[in-house]
Amino acid sequence: MYALAAAAIPLLIHLLNRRKIKRIPFSTIQFLKQMEKKQMRNLRIRQLLLLLIRTAIILLLVLAFARPTLQSGSGGLLSERSNIEAVIVLDNSMSLSEARLSGTLLDELRTRFNSLQDAFRAGDRITVIQSTAPAATLIKQEPFESGVWERSIQKLQPNYLKTDLNSAISQAISLLDQSVFATKELYVISDFQQSGIDARNLTELFGQPENAEIQPFLLNIPHPNAENISIDSVTVVNRLVEINQPLRIKAYFRNHHPENHLNTLASVSLNNNRVAQQQVSIAPNELKEVQFQLTLAENGFVNGFIETESDALQEDNRRYFNFYVPKRVQLLHITPSDDFRSFLPLILNPAIDRGVFGYQRELAANWSSRNFLEYDVIILEGLDQLPETLVSRLKSFVEQGGGAIVLPGDRIVPPQYNRLLEQFSLGKLGELQGSPGSVEQFLTIDNFRWNHPVFEGLFEEKPGQLNPIEVYANFRVNASQQSQDLLQLSDRSPLLLESNLNKGVIYFISSPMQPQWNQLPTKGFVVPLLYRLVYFAGTRKISDRQEIRTGEIYQSQFSNLEAPYEFRMSLSQETDVRLTPEFRGSNVLIEFAETALPGNYRLQHNDQQIAALSVNPWPAESDARYFSDELPALFPGSRLLASDTPIADQVQSSRFGQELWRYLLIAAFVLLLVEMVVARTGSKSLVEESAA
Incomplete structure (x- = not known):
């Protein structure tokens, strides 16, 4: 503003060039004095007017270069801004990878961010935060320079992460609150996806009195109504997955376009081999369930994915899943003696011959010589006594992911079996009901938990119906709340109980599998039942x-x-x-x-x-609902920066109010024209009067 002293130049020129008139008395032309007096008065008026105009021109030019503003706040008409603490929150979550003809929305975000650097100068301090979950600080409180923007853009890469604006903004406000700078500004460049914003929390955050000094600026990256189909979830329906058996996979597809009906070809791949595909047609804003069925030909860990055709957002076109198919379930069958008649080897023999089960048998007297951890399933059948050490070993085995199946003997020691039931949270042993070998009185299997994996696929209809199976005698068990009965007798007492312990599972059958106790050994239902019990119990630890x-x-x-x-x-x-x-x-x-x-x-x-x-990826990142008109309410006191006007100019205008330099230059130009007209008119009048 020291240039205002130049306004004195016209006055100095005026004083130095004042016309000095030498008075010569002349008695015969007294009438000319009156003319002279009038002419001098007009001349002084013009000179004074020119002096004022020229002084005003210089003042206007000096003020224009000083760039004064009309401020809405304090600080006066002419104010110089202090250094600024600025935190910029950039949303480069997966939704910003949506493609347009001119590039992705992330490219547009980079352009907006790059144009923002013109709003800062040396002395300002910059922090750049990436608003994904988890959040990442790209630049932290570094002095402003062009390299800050270059490094931030290099780090700002497309990703598959979810946006968490609340967390990033909370982190930004915390930094600004701790700053010693007088001016604090927060910039948020985002598509403001509704799924990534807790609106209530955000409004409360900006409504706190200690955050009143922070000026928020918002740059919205709008989404067009792009055609996009996402895969929201994939589920392997079979809970018991077996090789060379049908495998059912369920997927949910969503059409995010509000108006258009979209079609896509969806394919299933297992271990990078395409095994199934089908055409999917989805109505606007519809979530559609699609099921695929195929025959599994591999065992071990199987990696799979379902994929759709290309659309606006490629990142949500593939969804991954995995499952495990046992190569062989190792089974240890513990029986009381060599001559004990067991139907289990006969029932499981087809699976043993196919290599699905590896079967070994051991006498109860030698159980301690076996390392239970070498097996997947332990079956105790026909044991009348259960030593405490055996129960303890079995519990440790189950807790570590193993499976156990217990079929009691016909002359059990109740306290020992009670200890087993209590240790595994199965329940409490009751009295023997019925009489083995007495076929006149019996109970039947009346109810079963048809939606359990053990019964999956056994029946064409849900719930399925069992052919009558007679049970002549069984040990009554009062089931605990931690266990569930998979098979119930007609008196509502459990025949088959299940209890989960950590990763493992144990099954207890309350009636020995002997013809004098029940019809299970002679019924076809028992074959798939025992096969599935062993298979399911043996795969829990995977x-x-x-x-x-x-x-x-x-x-x-x-x-x-x-x-x-x-x-x-x-x-x-x-x-x-x-x-x-x-x-x-x-x-x-x-x-x-x-x-x-x-x-x-x-x-x-x-x-x-x-x-x-x-x-x-997060399904929420495909959600096509965004905040737009609601932004001023979400961010109280914020300024929404338009995309069709230079961003730096909008920021400057918001900081200092309306800049006047353009108007001052226009006024100076107008006064310059007036000065030329007045000066030319005065010279012409003077010449005419002199000639007269």
């Missing part, structure tokens, strides 16, 4: 069908693992991460946090896979 969302932390606990404890989590050969286990007694806890990429991950222990993990 860590399959695990699924998390991108960005979430995976945790799992394992037992009975042998040294060395080398663990790796791999998505492909390029992404192989070595993990450090945490020991908790005899168990091993594995934690894995690098889940930003979707896919089927393999957890390996000493080069052997022990678990499978499917990581999928």
